[in-house]
Amino acid sequence: MTDRVTSIAGRPPQPVSGALHVCATVERGAFRLDADVGAEPGEVVGVLGPNGAGKSTLLRAIAGLTPVTTGRIVLGEDVLDDADRGIFRRPEQRPVGVVFQNYRLFPHLTVRANVAFAARCRGMRRGPAGHVADGWLRRLALTDFADRKPAQLSGGQAQRVALARALAADPDLLLLDEPLAALDVQTHAEVQGELRAHLADFPGPTLFVTHDPIEALLLASRIVILEQGLITQQGTPTEITSRPRTPYVARLVGMNLYAGHASAGVVALDGGGVLVAPDAADGRVLVALRPSALTVYAEEPHASSARNIWPASITALAPLGDRIRLTAVGAQTVFADVTASAVAELQLIPGRPVWLTAKATDLVAYPEPMAG
Amino acid sequence: MVSPAAARRIRRDRAPGRTRPPMLLAAPALIGFGFLVLPLLALLVRAPWRGLGRLLSDSQVLTALRLSLECASAATAASLVLGVPLAWVLARVRFPGLALVRALVTLPLVLPPVVGGVALLMALGRNGIVGRYLDEWFGVTLPFTTAGVIVAETFVAMPFLVVTVEGALRSSDLGLEEAAATLGASRITVFGRVTLPLIGPSVLAGAVLCWARALGEFGATITFAGNYPGTTRTLTLQVYNTLETDPQAAIALGLVLLLVAVLVLAALRDRWLRAGSAP
Numbered sequence: 001m002t003d004r005v006t007s008i009a010g011r012p013p014q015p016v017s018g019a020l021h022v023c024a025t026v027e028r029g030a031f032r033l034d035a036d037v038g039a040e041p042g043e044v045v046g047v048l049g050p051n052g053a054g055k056s057t058l059l060r061a062i063a064g065l066t067p068v069t070t071g072r073i074v075l076g077e078d079v080l081d082d083a084d085r086g087i088f089r090r091p092e093q094r095p096v097g098v099v100f101q102n103y104r105l106f107p108h109l110t111v112r113a114n115v116a117f118a119a120r121c122r123g124m125r126r127g128p129a130g131h132v133a134d135g136w137l138r139r140l141a142l143t144d145f146a147d148r149k150p151a152q153l154s155g156g157q158a159q160r161v162a163l164a165r166a167l168a169a170d171p172d173l174l175l176l177d178e179p180l181a182a183l184d185v186q187t188h189a190e191v192q193g194e195l196r197a198h199l200a201d202f203p204g205p206t207l208f209v210t211h212d213p214i215e216a217l218l219l220a221s222r223i224v225i226l227e228q229g230l231i232t233q234q235g236t237p238t239e240i241t242s243r244p245r246t247p248y249v250a251r252l253v254g255m256n257l258y259a260g261h262a263s264a265g266v267v268a269l270d271g272g273g274v275l276v277a278p279d280a281a282d283g284r285v286l287v288a289l290r291p292s293a294l295t296v297y298a299e300e301p302h303a304s305s306a307r308n309i310w311p312a313s314i315t316a317l318a319p320l321g322d323r324i325r326l327t328a329v330g331a332q333t334v335f336a337d338v339t340a341s342a343v344a345e346l347q348l349i350p351g352r353p354v355w356l357t358a359k360a361t362d363l364v365a366y367p368e369p370m371a372g
Numbered sequence: 373m374v375s376p377a378a379a380r381r382i383r384r385d386r387a388p389g390r391t392r393p394p395m396l397l398a399a400p401a402l403i404g405f406g407f408l409v410l411p412l413l414a415l416l417v418r419a420p421w422r423g424l425g426r427l428l429s430d431s432q433v434l435t436a437l438r439l440s441l442e443c444a445s446a447a448t449a450a451s452l453v454l455g456v457p458l459a460w461v462l463a464r465v466r467f468p469g470l471a472l473v474r475a476l477v478t479l480p481l482v483l484p485p486v487v488g489g490v491a492l493l494m495a496l497g498r499n500g501i502v503g504r505y506l507d508e509w510f511g512v513t514l515p516f517t518t519a520g521v522i523v524a525e526t527f528v529a530m531p532f533l534v535v536t537v538e539g540a541l542r543s544s545d546l547g548l549e550e551a552a553a554t555l556g557a558s559r560i561t562v563f564g565r566v567t568l569p570l571i572g573p574s575v576l577a578g579a580v581l582c583w584a585r586a587l588g589e590f591g592a593t594i595t596f597a598g599n600y601p602g603t604t605r606t607l608t609l610q611v612y613n614t615l616e617t618d619p620q621a622a623i624a625l626g627l628v629l630l631l632v633a634v635l636v637l638a639a640l641r642d643r644w645l646r647a648g649s650a651p
Contacts, residue, residue, distance in 0.1 A: 092558055166555075
């Protein structure tokens with residue numbers, strides 16, 4: 001008896017499920033999503049983008065809740081969508097588990113019945129389906145809440161139930177919509193670690209969407225940036241944070257980002273100003289600069305060894321952790337992090353003219369991606 | 373600083389519904405209320421309380437009462453079987469002509485029941501466009517039978533159920549149905565395990581409303597099914613019949629129907645009587 005439950009709930013070694021490949025467009029009114037993303041088995045891909053970028057549309061298309069306009073969605077050997085061949089698998093026929101943003105637990109069912117739902121849909125009787133559910137409830141430490149109704153759960157518990165319910169359907173692909181957004185700040189931190197562990201246990205590909213960069217950086221092994229229906233950057237969290245490719249990503253990861261034309265180590269920036277970046281290859285480049293790599297002077301520094309020195313005027317100051325982030329406008333807008341004592345010492349107030357310096361070695365220059 | 377009396381006055385003025393209404397509204401409101409309550413009051417005042425037991429235990433009355441309850445219940449059952457799926461289609465399926473279909477479904481709500489009865493005769497009567505074949509092929513005749521009573525009551529009462537259930541379906545959470553689909557539930561499973569349980573209270577309310585309407589049905593019934601004691605003479609028809617021969621009995625029957633109405637209202641109090649609440 002127990003063995004049987006484990007065999008369903010405990011996931012013994014089994015053939016690794018296939019990778020997810022999405023190459024499709026979805027048009028909804030004036031909005032168009034053009035996505036080319038994939039996820040390997042065991043990989044956790046975070047799709048990060050601002051509101052209205054098409055993240056939910058992407059998720060819904062993969063789940064079969066929104067039909068694709070053109071292109072294909074393939075999971076392993078399974079063709080879920082193929083617009084050209086008129087293939088569309090209905091959501092209930094896709095081996096795709098979804099954890100929705102507000103969990104969408106069935107309010108009229110107990111936690112156990114929620115988790116047993118998928119098994120019941122496959123025609124399993126109430127008893128055996130309940131045993132399957134109990135296995136998942138044990139794994140996610142939900143046994144004590146089995147007889148509760150969703151309304152009696154905390155946010156973190158409800159999220160675990162939603163995850164258990166999706167996993168109990170034995171999906172080949174797991175989708176999560178803003179997995180932590182509905183939680184309060186304290187629960188957020190608590191659930192994050194657990195969720196990471198549970199996602200790591202899932203053998204198939206996992207794809208989640210979020211607008212929260214912290215969530216993406218903490219949960220994802222690879223991040224895909226989606227802006228206005230287009231994928232603008234993909235990479236590991238480290239790649240994304242060190243080499244942002246769009247102003248959106250730069251803002252998310254708190255970097256200064258400038259586009260320009262490099263020639264012999266000197267970058268002429270679009271919109272004016274030059275930066276000395278010896279590593280920059282000739283041609284169109286992006287230059288990233290950490291706000292903490294900048295030094296602020298009240299007078300023009302003559303003794304500085306930094307190769308980049310330019311005047312600017314402070315426009316805003318905002319506390320950021322134990323630092324203060326100031327915004328200064330010169331030839332370009334720049335963010336610089338300074339200590340509170342520096343602010344007091346140099347009397348940095350909005351409107352004050354200052355000099356900024358940056359060492360050439362702190363500039364990260366890389367070729368600008370093709371437009372589109 | 374505001375004096376306590378002034379503070380009380382402010383509080384009183386601010387509390388909604390506590391202000392003294394202007395006479396121009398209060399007077400017609402009072403007359404309107406009196407107009408609605410007076411007949412009910414008269415029924416209670418003139419009721420033959422002493423002879424009530426004898427009047428209501430009359431075999432004709434008991435037959436009519438049983439017939440009424442049976443027919444109204446059968447009509448409600450038919451309305452549930454046909455009306456809930458109809459409501460689902462109206463609420464969930466997009467098709468050209470949807471607005472027209474919805475208008476046609478709700479038409480019996482405003483159609484004079486007598487006209488409904490005539491229309492039913494044209495459709496299902498012995499020479500009706502469908503009734504002719506029912507008679508020829510199956511030997512089934514609906515007019516002037518108990519089944520005819522059920523048909524007439526269903527025609528008049530089903531829209532009440534459809535409208536109530538459709539409203540509930542429209543305001544129910546589609547997200548839950550999507551979640552069920554991603555868990556492998558077919559559309560019929562979603563309907564049975566998620567949609568229906570969630571709108572259960574509304575279905576019940578619609579059924580009670582439908583049943584009450586069927587019980588009170590008169591015009592369509594008498595036109596389509598006639599007025600034969602034992603087979604088609606329901607309680608309302610009995611009231612109409614006895615009013616000339618035995619007014620006391622008519623009043624007694626009226627009391628019974630009034631009691632039923634009060635019970636229905638009590639059953640639906642949470643839905644319809646809470647002012648300002650959405651149905």
